[in-house]
Amino acid sequence: MESEAGTNRTALTEFIFLGLVESEKLQSVIFVLFLFAYLATVGGNLSILAAILVEPKLHTPMYFFLGNLSVLDVGCSTVTVPPILGRLLSDKRTISYDACLSQLFFFHLLAGMDCFLLTAMAYDRFLAICRPLTYSIRMSQEVQRLLVAVSWACAFTNAMTHTIALSTLNFCGPNEVNHFYCDLPQLFQLSCSSTQLNELLLFAVGFIMAGTPVVLIITSYIHVAAAVLRIRSAKARKKAFSTCGSHLTVVCIFFGTGIFNYMRFGSEEASDKDKGVGVFNTVINPMLNPLIYSLRNPDVQGALWRVLVGGRSLT
Template identity: 45%
Template sequence: MERRNFTVISEFVLLGFSNSEEEQRLLTLLFFSMYLITISGNMVIVLAITCDSQLHSPMYFFLSNLAFVDICYTSTTVPQMVVNTLTDTKTISFSGCLTQLFFFISFVNMESFLLCVMAYDRFVAICHPLHYTNIMNPHLCVQLVAGLWVVTYFHALLHTVLMAHLSFCASNVVHHFFCDLNPLLQLSCSDVFFNKVIIYVVGAPLALTPFVCILISYVFIFFTILKVISTQGKHRAFSTCGSHLSVVMLCYGTAIAVYFSPSSSHNSVRDILSSVMYNIVTPMLNPFIYSLRNKDMKRALMKILCKCTAFSSNKVLNE
């Protein structure tokens, strides 16, 4: 029987966005700028909700968790990409790759769950306002978020453990800017059938169930809004809900195209562009869509700004 000599791979090479160094640096600069906007916007949201007691409600509790997840979500991939570009190394260790994969799957799942919970929260507030405080009580909200974190971590751990048991003995070049499931599975010289089955059997329900729940919640919300007498009230409500749904469709549409399309249809360029949309663009848009158009959030942000200005003025006078 012929014996084959395999070289055990200890690190991967992340090709990034382009083979051109100049294009790679320009795109990295662009996405790093978007990353800074994402971090700044979401940190301000967390700070505003934490400091303003009037925002201590279920809706803003979920929003602060979404902002925190968006910070962690983009921080899982973008800093590594920037470091690789600046140092011209493009490498990541095998353990580092699995760690990135684990946290990325955790945060991307938590993002979808929180969007679902927030849609349900709006459904209860608009369609059943008299029962809102009983249904969305603080104790239930905390338990719900804690339970979702547990589910996402176990799901991420399942994929990470299965990936760790695969053999990588051929190419170590990943046609992506971070360690994602499909690009790694394409590099493995092991049988990845079971891994792909898990993506569809476990991953599909976890991804599609929140998406369906969001759509159902907004269908009921739209029908309730249609009963509103004020034309101005209808316009404002439809504008807000339409913005929320556009972000949801952008996030889910691109993610589903990457993970649940047939293997034969995978294209590295298309997958990278889709990953940029749900990994970088969507977390950057969330603060603008969910917060900066909100009257209470604007008031809280202005209060923080006034406090910071007063503190700076007092400090200057004391000096």
Template identity: 50%
Template sequence: MSSINQSSVSEFLLLGLSRQPQKQQQLLFLLFLIMYLATVLGNLLIILAISTDSRLHTPMYFFLSNLSSVDVCFSSTTVPKVLANHILTSQAISFSGCLTQMYFLSLFADMDNFLLAVMAYDRFVAICHPLHYTTKMTHQLCVLLVVESWVVANLNALLHTLLMARLSFCGDNIIPHFFCDAAPLMKLSCSDTHLNELVIFTVVGLVLLSPFVCILVSYILIAFAVLRFSSTGGRWKAFSTCSSHLGVVCLFYGTIIAVYFNPSSSHSAGRDMAAAMMYTVVTPMMNPFIYSLRNRDMKGALRKVLTMRFPSKH
């Protein structure tokens, strides 16, 4: 951590919104605010509905409530800072604040990744081994899977944060983004970043690809199992239970791939910011809508919560 003291840069400037014309800045500010409020409200309603409806006390909804909690934290890591900077007409973020933001971004992105994989496994057991579902997906196993996800995500985020903290930043402190990410920070460093890059390609590759492979294998096995169903109604029911999760998976991984797996020559600050906005703001906002609109039990639980919160005067 002594490397931090040797750095001549004490703060960074996040120029994500300030690079736009004034009218566009105001529109983007309003858009960020609306999406953030929708994210927080939607995910909190999901958590409340699951906790108050005993019919939803199942592994699938246990994982969904955890995903909603992570999504609220994920958006809260970036959006409030963007809104505060716009109101205060300041783009500054301290060195320690930047590293802290990077740590929590990595933590919650990893948790989203792991939880989507765990939910895919839950759907696999429910559809491919329905008779053994209750004995396989016990409460103890569900808690263990979530705790293990938190441990691995914390270790991964801590590793990248400590590696970033050892770098020196000598002059340029302008980040053409609305949050602190590893790639733009390494570009500003005057230290050797080969170790950081190696760890990102190996560890992040494993952390990102392992859950993705788990999801892929789970849904290939689910597809084979569904095709063996004799009744059309059974196939449709199986597809319906997976469609919401598949929608969230496609949205999450699609935006991640757009940001990190495109050729660098095709990148521009505007496109990178739009893609990053998709997975840090839009995806957490859309998850509650995707799960509630295609889920009859969830819609019923949400109606119950809303009528409980806004009772009639009679």
């Protein structure tokens, strides 16, 4: 039985992506749009990171987490977009079994890290606004590093769990993935063996990975909103809501698309919707995050001006 299972797993050595569109003209358009989005993602996030590093005013816990988020956005986009561009350019739509598993692992590692990092940022806002007198102690550099380290450990466990669970499935054909990168729901559809346990695992772990952070973030911002509304200064209230608003916008987009994609069982009928969600997760979200944080934050705007133009901060 074991040798037969092993033979079945190795019988399929590569997958074929059906991609986003079939028309060659549209593929050229997709290539240009994805290339522009990727360059904007890398440029925008690295600019944010550079601004945080060079501007002393941004050497705070909130921007420490934002810098980490920028690195994650670049990584998440790099795991998926350059391979897509390569396939569009060479017209080669295949990916090896091992490369597919690797892409799956790193995508879930970085996306999982995003979940916990966004939660840490909400906790930071809660402490800064609701517990200002003890903020410097509760959010010391040691605590910041510990939160990031624990987030990496949890994200690594999540990614490794799904990768190992997927590697136990048999893939003996067909090998056409109705998507443009390797992800769990689409690969489940191609398995020759039962995926019921894998789908239950995805649902259960997804509930923990998304449900717990969402509850913690909502709880934090309920306390934050109550505290901000008690502030007498209109200018201070506006600044607090602006900072929190940027983070909440990113949270809603990230968790909204993630919950739609993973907190349900995959189906062939939903494949086209999954592609749209995939574009959001891998292309649009990482590109929008720098814009969301910089457009609504004068401190970041001033630091970016200093980095890009070489002049003094605008703030």
